[in-house]
Amino acid sequence: MEQETIKKRVIGIDISLEATTYAIVDVKGNVVVMESFPTLDYPDLNHFVSALSEHIQDMVEHNGGFESIRSVGISAHSANFMTGCIENAPNLPWKGVIPLGAMLRDRTGFAVAVANNAAVRALGEHTYGLARGMRDFVVLTMGSGLGSCLFSNGMIHQGNGGFAGEIGHTCIVNGGRRCGCGNKGCLEAYVAQKGILATAEELMAQTAAPSLMRDVEDLTPQRITACCEQGDALAIEVYRRTGELLGMGLANYASMVDPEAFIFTGRISKAGHWLLDPAKEVFDRYVFHNTCGKTQFLVSDEDKVENDVLGASILAWEVREYSLFK
DSSP: OOOOOOOOEEEEEEEOSSOEEEEEEETTSOEEEEEEEOGGGOOSHHHHHHHHHHHHHHHHHTTTOGGGEEEEEEEETTEETTTTEEESOTTSSOOSEEOHHHHHHHHHOBEEEEEEHHHHHHHHHHHHSTTTTOSSEEEEEESSSEEEEEEETTEEOOOSSSOTTOGGGSBOSTTOOBOTTSOBSBTHHHHSHHHHHHHHHHHHHHOOOOOGGGGOSSOOHHHHHHHHHTTOHHHHHHHHHHHHHHHHHHHHHHHHHOOSEEEEESGGGGGTHHHHHHHHHHHHHHSOTTTTTOOEEEEOOSOHHHHHHHHHHHHHHHSOOOBSOO
């Protein structure tokens, strides 16, 4: 009797606004090879999927061949694990409902699982990072958007339609800034990248006080953090205001789900204590008193890109195997 070959590798893919990263990962969680290309080079969806498929095929051909690959897992903004689609992503160039899982399966011949980047990052943290051993925790992704994933009793809480955890689109300011989702006053419009930059612009317009930020041609949250490190009072105020709104949003979240920890990931989280000290102060002031002092604020020390492709690889191992390459 011919023995069936057990496939010991999968492909993990992370799609962010800045770059699409794809990697081959083995059964022990080792990244065999990892490559990337700029996402925005392909504003047309079909061109993007074709390019991604070609990149994957080239990588696989040069690293063990198609017979070694079991399946594919994808991390993306506003992706729905239940449908395999990216659905109305406000921070990606392609609009509407995108059946990405089916499109990539048709082009590559592999089974494909798709999930929200926050959920995928939580899988990575639970398996390889700070959440190892935890059963009730929240992973927050802070970058071009604000997302979260809730682990409850050791499992991801997906919700009825697959969109549980969209804390970025909870209202924090009545009638406030317009969010990319179309609503006003969303938390994301204040604590994600565009929101932080908007706060900086507002503060600089409201006062003539000197600030290093005024001399920065291309202001980013990372450069605002650098200004904080140099003692810039206005830059510090940017993160104080941002942190206060974040803390209020998290107090509401924790009062409902009682997590052991909030784990902060993404480039905005690298603002560190400038952002999280005011957030924790407001959080402790407003969270339900029976849970006060019981929720940790932790900043992930994992490499963001590698953690996301590892999380996507976990998705790939869990999907039912399908492959044209037996």
